[in-house]
Amino acid sequence: MIRRLPWLALPLAALFLDWASKAWILAHLPVHGSRTVIEGFFHLTLGYNPGAIFGTLAGAPGPVRQILFTVAGLGAVGYFGWEFLRAATPTLHRVGLGLILGGALGNGLDRYLRGAVVDFLDFEFWGWHYWTFNLADTFIVCGGLLLGLGLLRDALRARRPEPPETV
Numbered sequence: 001m002i003r004r005l006p007w008l009a010l011p012l013a014a015l016f017l018d019w020a021s022k023a024w025i026l027a028h029l030p031v032h033g034s035r036t037v038i039e040g041f042f043h044l045t046l047g048y049n050p051g052a053i054f055g056t057l058a059g060a061p062g063p064v065r066q067i068l069f070t071v072a073g074l075g076a077v078g079y080f081g082w083e084f085l086r087a088a089t090p091t092l093h094r095v096g097l098g099l100i101l102g103g104a105l106g107n108g109l110d111r112y113l114r115g116a117v118v119d120f121l122d123f124e125f126w127g128w129h130y131w132t133f134n135l136a137d138t139f140i141v142c143g144g145l146l147l148g149l150g151l152l153r154d155a156l157r158a159r160r161p162e163p164p165e166t167v
Contacts, residue, residue, distance in 0.1 A: 004085050007094060011084070014102020015109075018136040022110070025120040034122065042123055047132050048116035062115070073108040077101065092150035099143030106136030 025046055029035065034045040050065065060068075083089055084097040110117045119132040 004087070007084070007098060010095065010098030011102035011105065014099055014136075014139045015105045018103065018106030018134065018139065019109070021135050022106075022118045022120070026118065029120070040124060042121075044120050045122035045132055047119045048114070049119050049132075050116040066111075066115075069108075069111055073104060073111070076104055077108070080104070090150060090154070092153070093147055096143040096145070096147030096150060099139040099146065101143075103136035103139035103143065106139070107134070110136075 025044060029044065029046040031046055031048070034043050036043050050062075051060070052069070080097050080101050084094060084101055089097070107117045117134065117136075119134050119137075121134060121138070122132045123130045
């Protein structure tokens with residue numbers, strides 16, 4: 001267990017970066033305020049998402065959202081945290097899980113302290129406006145991709161036939 005403790009720096013770093021970026025944006029933009037970073041492509045736009053991904057459940061009553069998100073969040077942090085700290089977890093899986101944990105903790109703390117998640121990364125692609133998101137969301141998606149890559153790699157290795165033994 002002691003050898004895995006330095007790995008805690010990964011989710012803690014993700015949590016710190018998420019919270020530092022949110023503190024900066026809250027100090028520099030009013031709600032729904034926007035600053036252009038790259039014209040027609042990238043803006044910083046402050047908004048709050050009381051719902052889940054893409055605003056799902058934003059219209060649900062506050063207590064229902066609070067209970068649902070608390071149970072789901074604690075379940076996710078418990079499961080991913082257990083997988084993250086297991087001795088047998090491969091490195092690529094551990095990196096993905098660490099990013100997922102850091103992002104989940106960042107958004108979970110937002111929900112707990114503010115009742116909504118602070119979003120501010122705002123992109124447009126050839127006239128299509130993507131949903132506004134934050135660094136925690138980015139860590140969760142990148143962590144999920146890394147974890148998926150690791151699982152796919154493991155599955156492909158398991159299907160590889162064993163070379164015949166030479167005598």
